[in-house]
Amino acid sequence: MEIQCNACKHVETVELCDGYVCPECGSMQGFTMRVVINETLGIHESIRYKGKSEGEKRPYVEVHLGADLHEDSGEFREVTQVVDRRNNLYKKKVVRPIGEVVKDVEGPLIGHDGGSAQRRRPRAADSAAADDQDKDAGDQ
Known part of the structure; x- marks a missing residue:
């Protein structure tokens, strides 16, 4: 940790301890602690x-234009x-x-599900029918 002498402003890197005396001026008047953190920050915009x-x-x-965090990879x-309903257009890149292109799609918006079919939950009626089938299979 870095400390700075309040009397002469001398800066020293030390281990934290009680009763430290400034090696520059001999003062025990007190010290100001400085915590230095070195990190790199990235700025992404969209x-x-x-x-x-x-x-x-x-x-x-x-x-939607710009950076987007991919949750699985963290990059x-x-x-x-672009979703353009007036011109029936869907684009996504x-x-x-x-520099690797992961996705490059362009086409009519009508009929495009945006991958939601993979995420779609079963409807309540479908779930109830599946539950009934499971119960019937357990009775046999």
């Missing part, structure tokens, strides 16, 4: 915006995504920091 028309619930366009990836 912008999202939506265009809405008055009286409409859903936006006619949604855009920030550059994303360009995802690029890793090393």
Whole structure:
């Protein structure tokens, strides 16, 4: 840890202990502790915006540009995504920091599920039917 003598402003790196005397001026007047932390911070930026028309619930366009954290890898990836409902257009491009294109999709918005089919939960009716089938199988 670094400490600074309050009398002469001499700075010294020391182990923390009681009764320390400044080697420069001999003062025991007191010291100011300085904690130095060396870290690197990364700044990532992105912008999202939506265009809405008055009286409409859903936006006619949604855009996401910039860095996005990929949870599995922990890396920030550059994303360009456009959902244009007026022109029936969907675009998404995802690029890793090393320049590798992970995803590059462009096509009609209609029929595009955005991968939600993989994340979709079963409906309550489907769950109840599955539960009934499980019960019937247990009775046999």
